[in-house]
Amino acid sequence: MNLSGTLENNHAPGPLAAPGTVPQRAAYIETAAISANVRALRKVADGARLLAVLKADGYGHGIVPAARAALAGGADYLGTAVLEEAFALRAAGISAPLFSWLAAPGAPYARAIAEDIELAAYSVAQLREIAAAAQDAGAAARIHLKIDTGMWRGGATIGDWPALCTAARELEAAGRIRVAGIWSHLACADEPGHPSVAAQLRVFRQAIDAARSLGLDPGLCHIANSAATLATPEAHFDMVRTGIAVYGVNPLPVSERGTCPALRPAMTLGAAVVQTKRAPADAGISYGHTESTQRETTLAVVPLGYADGVFRSASSAGPVQVGAGRYRVLGRVCMDQFVIDVADDDVAPGDAALLFGPGDAGEPHVEQWAQASGTIPYEVLTRVGTRVPRIYV
Numbered sequence: 319m320n321l322s323g324t325l326e327n328n329h330a331p332g333p334l335a336a337p338g339t340v341p342q343r344a345a346y347i348e349t350a351a352i353s354a355n356v357r358a359l360r361k362v363a364d365g366a367r368l369l370a371v372l373k374a375d376g377y378g379h380g381i382v383p384a385a386r387a388a389l390a391g392g393a394d395y396l397g398t399a400v401l402e403e404a405f406a407l408r409a410a411g412i413s414a415p416l417f418s419w420l421a422a423p424g425a426p427y428a429r430a431i432a433e434d435i436e437l438a439a440y441s442v443a444q445l446r447e448i449a450a451a452a453q454d455a456g457a458a459a460r461i462h463l464k465i466d467t468g469m470w471r472g473g474a475t476i477g478d479w480p481a482l483c484t485a486a487r488e489l490e491a492a493g494r495i496r497v498a499g500i501w502s503h504l505a506c507a508d509e510p511g512h513p514s515v516a517a518q519l520r521v522f523r524q525a526i527d528a529a530r531s532l533g534l535d536p537g538l539c540h541i542a543n544s545a546a547t548l549a550t551p552e553a554h555f556d557m558v559r560t561g562i563a564v565y566g567v568n569p570l571p572v573s574e575r576g577t578c579p580a581l582r583p584a585m586t587l588g589a590a591v592v593q594t595k596r597a598p599a600d601a602g603i604s605y606g607h608t609e610s611t612q613r614e615t616t617l618a619v620v621p622l623g624y625a626d627g628v629f630r631s632a633s634s635a636g637p638v639q640v641g642a643g644r645y646r647v648l649g650r651v652c653m654d655q656f657v658i659d660v661a662d663d664d665v666a667p668g669d670a671a672l673l674f675g676p677g678d679a680g681e682p683h684v685e686q687w688a689q690a691s692g693t694i695p696y697e698v699l700t701r702v703g704t705r706v707p708r709i710y711v
């Protein structure tokens with residue numbers, strides 16, 4: 319397969335692909351796959367609302383196109399970790415309900431409130447800071463109170479929870495805030511049956527009951543990530559927060575995917591082969607000569623490296639598809655490039671080398687890339703570098 323052919327046939331030109339030129343490297347993003355994944359996940363959520371998680375530039379897919387595709391698929395809410403991400407969505411004219419959950423003292427809360435961004439409160443101090451900003455903004459802040467049900471990351475402990483609820487009630491009465499939700503996060507949802515899941519759900523229900531008995535309307539209760547959405551229906555509550563599954567990756571172990579819908583990976587990462595050449599047996603390859611050719615063979619140079627998100631730990635391991643052939647990284651991954659051994663196959667400069675994608679051309683799944691790199695698909699997708707143009711198809 320030749321990338322220029324692919325481009326002419328299927329793809330709009332991207333930043334490095336002016337009409338008539340071959341994209342040197344590209345992350346092709348199939349926005350229809352994002353929409354279809356959201357549609358499938360909404361069915362699984364079975365009546366609960368769906369928040370599409372768009373943090374980290376939409377898991378590397380481009381935050382604004384990913385948000386539009388998720389909304390087209392029926393997402394009810396959008397979510398980001400940090401406020402800069404939420405501001406980027408509003409700046410693009412996206413007006414959907416939007417929740418942002420990770421902020422330290424001094425965060426631009428007044429701007430967030432003015433832009434109708436819903437905020438998380440982990441502590442009384444944070445809630446009071448947001449309430450003061452609401453006064454400046456001249457509007458009530460919409461707050462999702464966070465209970466730490468046992469991940470021991472952010473959120474109020476069950477011991478601090480009554481004080482947080484009481485403060486929320488007072489600030490509601492004063493017109494500074496409105497409680498929009500109560501939420502938490504699961505530590506081991508991708509291990510269905512892990513005892514911590516049931517334990518965290520128990521604490522979550524306790525926290526919701528406690529909030530009610532302290533006079534709060536809890537609003538939307540939410541705790542499920544993609545894994546819990548797919549594997550733990552009792553974790554769905556009023557809304558699920560799906561991230562990785564929106565982008566087409568199932569976070570569950572293969573043995574636990576029985577009833578899951580098929581999800582389609584939305585990103586294909588590839589580059590055009592720069593050069594091919596014959597090398598004799600015993601040629602030391604790339605930095606450090608960590609590997610040598612076994613016999614006379616053809617080498618191909620692929621222009622993607624660790625600065626593009628191809629992990630150095632994929633050295634001598636990462637799978638690569640060129641045409642009908644499956645190869646692997648030979649020797650070390652460099653900053654901008656790596657080498658593959660294509661044996662005696664007919665590979666030429668300009669041919670597309672595909673690292674991962676939905677598999678339509680036989681290319682590896684991002685799970686295989688992640689495994690070969692010693693990491694998880696989340697990290698592979700979010701590390702695709704800014705030097706790689708996203709081309710929307």
Ligand SMILES: *Cc1c(COP(=O)(O)O)cnc(C)c1O
Binds near residue numbers: 371373543545
């Ligand atoms: C990232 C994140 C999610 C989504 O997790 P996935 O495993 O990608 O579905 C949900 N909730 C919070 C708070 C997150 O930070």
